[in-house]
Structures are given as structure tokens and as C-alpha cells.
Amino acid sequence: MSLADTLSQIKATFPETVFDVTEHAGEKIIHIQGLVVLDVLGEFQKSGFNFLADITAVDNMTLGGFERFAVVYHLLSQETAERVTVKAYVSEENLILPSVESLWKTADWQEREIYDLFGITFEGHPNLVRIMNPDDFEGHPLRKDYPRLGRKERDNFPIVERRIGRKAQRN
């Protein structure tokens, strides 16, 4: 099934939840409501888009968009070499998306990364814990309202003094 057929089929199956289909640099982008992402990606997988190249997220706070956050899935069909981008929008009030880990195992760590840096929860994920920041870290640093220099977490360590030798008596 070609990409155009798949897109029109998905538009027919999810009429309310497909916001828009746009094109950028010759590749299709389908904008959908976040809660149906598992069903939409399942349809894509069935029609030959068998490879999940990447998942990332965008904070639209200063950009504008359908909702504040968009989780972006890049799919590749290894049969037809076609690519498609799926943008799943979630609002700030309801930051929950279904996990696509059941479709592609690679989504496991990618979704943990988005959970860590954006605070978006993935329902049905087997192990949704922080992947990069320390476990006791507070906040989600890739959000646009997180200060670039942080909230003093980089200054908050015990100071180890020199015990013996040069300058030890200064303390």
C-alpha cells in the first residue's frame, strides 16, 4: 500500500483526531491527537512502515501549534523506502500518551528520554523512569520554561577540603 493510500485510510478511520496532513521537504507530516497515537502507528506498521527511526518531542510554548507539546515519530518503510512523520499533540493539562513500546521495542528508551526531559507520561510503558538525569532530579529541563542555567542543581554538592599538605591549615 502506498503512503498516499495509507494516509487517506487513516484520515477516514480517525476523522476527528487527524488535525492536518502537511508536507515539508517532500515528506508527509500527519498531525494527530495524542491519545490515538498507538492506533495510528499500528495502522502505519500494518501498511509497511516497519521501522521506527526516531521519537522526539517539541515544546511549542513559543512556537504555537495545536497543543503545547508534540511527540514526533519518524517512520520508515523498508519495502518502499518511504518516510512519514507523525506528530502527536498533547496538552499541558493532560500529558499522557499511549506507549508504542508494544509495536517497536526501540521506543522503550526513547520514551524514557522524553519522559525525563519533557515530563510526558507514556501509558503502558514497562519501565518509565528517568534515563539521563539523576533519579532525584526535579523538573524537566528541555521544557521552554525551564531556566537554562537550572535551579542551582549544579551548585549543590558538598565541598571537600584538603585534609593534609599544602594550604590545609587555611581552613
Place this chain on the structure above:
Amino acid sequence: MQHDDVKSNVLTTTLESAINWGRKNSLWPMPFGTACCGIEFMAALAARTDISRFGAEAIRFSPRQSDLLIVAGRISIKMMPVLIRIYEQMPEPKWVISMGACASSGGVFDTYSVIQGIDRFIPVDVYIPGCPPRPEGVVDGLIKLQELVDKEKFSDYAPPATNS
């Protein structure tokens, strides 16, 4: 014993300078390489610059067997507790070289997650500038540290703090 034998076999020195001489010429580095500085440090170990000429070739990845901590690379907020722990595990006397811009000041990484200079939290003896420093810079830093070790005074050695 003949007078000539005495002249050629006896050396007078102070205990302080004899011990410092021994220490400065057999520094055992513990490399803490977290970025490209770690790669340059490996080059400093290799044949062209060869820091074994200065007695510092015994690289130990166990802090308990080392007396020189070489911090080579940026230290993130997740790595800083590890670095402090490794520093505290090293036996006294110990020295620290901060290699490169990131370890010394955070470098270009002025963000929430990068420590803006390890000297905010652990004592540093020698800073090597560069991004990353050339292996020759590492050798120069090592020689600078040897000069510092040579000047150490026993009178500077304060007894360990007691918590009574």
C-alpha cells in the same frame, strides 16, 4: 672504608627532600576521562610524548592505588558525586590535575547540568588550559605538579581533623 668510597657512596640530604623526590617522580595517575580530554590524555601516555619519562606511567583505574587524580573532561551533575567519592577514596597524600577548559571552568557548557569547574567542590593543584590540551600540555602540567610536590613542607601537613 676508603675516603673515595665514602665520597662516591654517601649522599647527604634532608628527609623532606628525599621523600618529595620519591613522590614527585613516581606519581600514579587515576584518569577520570569523561570527554575528548581523555583521548588526548591517552595520547600523552603513548610513544610520542610518553609521560613514563616523568615517572607517571603507572595508570591505575583504582583510586585506592593512585595519588594523582587527572580530571579530563566535563563533569555533569550526575557524575560529580562519583568524582567526589573517587577523590575521597584516594589515599593521602594526593594531588589533582584539572585538565582542559571543561573540568576547570565548565568550558562552553554553561548549562544546568555541567559543573562550572571542579575546583568548586574538590581541591585542584594544577590546571591545564586547552580545549582539549595537547599532549605536550599534559606533560607541562605534570612537570608543574612535580615542582609543587618538590616544594611541599612537612610542617604544612596538618593532623587529620578529629570529630570529638
